[in-house]
Each structure stands twice: as C-alpha cells, then as structure tokens.
Amino acid sequence: MDPHLLRTYVTVARLASFSEAARALGYTQSAVSQHIAALEQDLGASLLTRRPVAPTAAGERLLEHAGPLLLRLEAARADVVRMAAAPDRELKLATTSTALGPRVLAALPASGVTLRVLPRDEVPAAVATGTADLGLVDGLAAPSDPLRLPDVAPLTTYGVGEEPVCVLLPDTHPLAGRAGLRLGDLADARWLDAPDAGLPLTHLRGANGGHGFRAALRYEGTDVRALTALAAAGHGLTLLPRSAAAGVPHTVAVPLTRPRVVHRTELVCAGAGRPRGAAAAVAEALLEKA
Incomplete structure (x- = not known):
C-alpha cells in the first residue's frame, strides 16, 4: 500500500470529513477523494461510508494496522536522519x-x-x-x-533505577498507622485513576491477578502534585514511588510489602x-x- 494514500485515509477517518482532511493535509478535496478511491481499488474493499463519513468494517480493520505502520515509517525516517546528522548539542x-x-x-x-x-x-x-x-x-515491576x-x-532500553513503592493515604485514613500494606487487601478500596501521573491501575490489577481497584475519580493530567492533593483530600488512594510519596502534607506514605514489586525507571x-x-x-x- 502507498503510505501517502494510507495517511490520507487515516486523516479522513479521524476527522470524519473529506474537506477537513484536505485542509489538514494541504490537498484539494478532489485529491483526497482520489486517494481514498485508489486505496479502495488497491484493497478491493470499501473503506468509508460517505454520508456520514465513517469507516466500514474493513476500514476499521485497516485503521488497526495503519497507526503502527505509519509510526514505523516515521521511525525509519528519523533513524536515518539521526545517523546522517551531526550530533545535537541540545x-x-x-x-x-x-x-x-x-x-x-x-x-x-x-x-x-x-x-x-x-x-x-x-x-x-x-x-x-x-x-x-x-x-x-517507568512502571511497576518485579525486582530486576x-x-x-x-x-x-x-x-x-536500559534500567536506570528501582525504588520501593508506597500507598499514599490521608493522615486520617484508618490504615494510616500501618507499618506496611498488602496490595490484595486494598483491591476494594477507593482509588484514584491517574494513568499519566501515578502508577496506572492496570499495573495494580496485573500485580493482583487482573481484578479489583475500581476508580473513584479519574485524573487525566501529568502533575504529580495535583494527584497527591487529591489523595490528601480523601478522593482515593494512589500508588507512587517512595520519593514522590514522601513528605506530602496531610498524608502518610505506607510501604507496599506484598507482592514484592518496585517502581522501575x-x-x-x-x-x-x-x-x-x-x-x-x-x-x-x-x-x-x-
């Protein structure tokens, strides 16, 4: 498949509009239509309905492949350019x-x-x-x-650090006085779902056999301080590396003792x-x- 046609198709499917895709790609609307028609002819399948513009079943399947394919092409170009260019000082x-x-x-x-x-x-x-x-x-992993x-x-990839993990609790929480906590005992607690600021709940479920850890509140940001403030206010528990959990006002960082996992970078x-x-x-x- 011609990657130019594939990129046009992904853009049309994402924007659900031939005219918007043309503006985004710098093509005429006629050129975008020709690209889609050529791709459909190459594959022998209809990829988009026209009114409304939406992927067909075959188009949905192509989208599953298209993202990784286009990313791999970008990576190949970047790798060649990186080798040919002088080392960057910044x-x-x-x-x-x-x-x-x-x-x-x-x-x-x-x-x-x-x-x-x-x-x-x-x-x-x-x-x-x-x-x-x-x-x-970074993420949750068994040591090494x-x-x-x-x-x-x-x-x-190279491992550059491992440290213990802690459950961050409000200092008024009934478990705040514990010397250590087991992850399985917390599966039914209220948790903060903050996949890009803390350790994702999917990692916790993976360490606990794939179940538990329902989200009481979802935070879609990357600011760790905002996440710890939510934990301090009692909106839910969160799991953090010890260095990020220590010293947060109005909270207690209790070490996780079971299972034996670490925060790995x-x-x-x-x-x-x-x-x-x-x-x-x-x-x-x-x-x-x-």
Whole structure:
C-alpha cells in the first residue's frame, strides 16, 4: 500500500470529513477523494461510508494496522536522519512525570535541555520518531524485571533505577498507622485513576491477578502534585514511588510489602547504538548512577 494514500485515509477517518482532511493535509478535496478511491481499488474493499463519513468494517480493520505502520515509517525516517546528522548539542528528553526522580534530575545538564512530560505510552513513540533524543519510562515491576513497552520501532532500553513503592493515604485514613500494606487487601478500596501521573491501575490489577481497584475519580493530567492533593483530600488512594510519596502534607506514605514489586525507571534510546552528542552525556550519567 502507498503510505501517502494510507495517511490520507487515516486523516479522513479521524476527522470524519473529506474537506477537513484536505485542509489538514494541504490537498484539494478532489485529491483526497482520489486517494481514498485508489486505496479502495488497491484493497478491493470499501473503506468509508460517505454520508456520514465513517469507516466500514474493513476500514476499521485497516485503521488497526495503519497507526503502527505509519509510526514505523516515521521511525525509519528519523533513524536515518539521526545517523546522517551531526550530533545535537541540545537535548530533547521525553519523560513520564513519575520517572523524574532525584537521580534523574541530578543527571540533567544545567542548560540546553527541552523536557517534555508525556503520557506513558507516548514516550517510546517520541523517541522512535525523533521528536525526542531520549525517553524515560517507568512502571511497576518485579525486582530486576524489564518493563513491557509498546513495540513501535527498534529501541534499546536500559534500567536506570528501582525504588520501593508506597500507598499514599490521608493522615486520617484508618490504615494510616500501618507499618506496611498488602496490595490484595486494598483491591476494594477507593482509588484514584491517574494513568499519566501515578502508577496506572492496570499495573495494580496485573500485580493482583487482573481484578479489583475500581476508580473513584479519574485524573487525566501529568502533575504529580495535583494527584497527591487529591489523595490528601480523601478522593482515593494512589500508588507512587517512595520519593514522590514522601513528605506530602496531610498524608502518610505506607510501604507496599506484598507482592514484592518496585517502581522501575528505564532509559529509552533509538536504534541499537548508544546515543550521541548531548544525549550521550545524560545517558552515561544515568547509567553510571544506576
């Protein structure tokens, strides 16, 4: 399939409009219609209904493939450009909010850094497509176990830190005086669902056999301080790395004792080689500290 046609199709399906897709892509509406017709002829299937504009069953199936295919093409282009270009003196770092622990912050240079805090699943894609030189991702894992990252392109990951995790409770909570807590005992508690600011509830369910941990409130941001304020106000519990949970006013951070899991942080690099330029210095500092 011609990737130009595929990109046009994805844009039309996303915007549900031929005219809006034409504006977004810088084409005429006639050209967009020709692209869709050519793709449908190539595949021998109708991909879109016209009124309203919406994917057919075959079109929905194509959309499942299209995102990873186009991302892989962008990653290939970025990889070639990265190899051919001179090393960049400035660093573009994509990270999750809870990956920015004290060890990571100490490794950053005093200047020349652009820091982007992204949702967890977007960090590998940012590195793969070249919008970031390095990425930092984190999650819940058994000690020394690697994280499971989306397969977006050839990427290399390095473990750069592990630390204990704590349940953040209001200081008035009945369990606030405990020396430790077991995750299974908290499966029916009220939880904050904050997939991009704390450790996602899906990670907790995975560690607890796939069930429990219903959300009392969903927070769709990346600000850890906003998440801890919600926990302090009693809107729900949250699981955080110890460094992020300690010292939050009006809360108690109780260590998680069972199962034996840690907060793991990994460095994400493009391709199979070590990074170059400013990215190399930060990567070396992080690996040395690890």
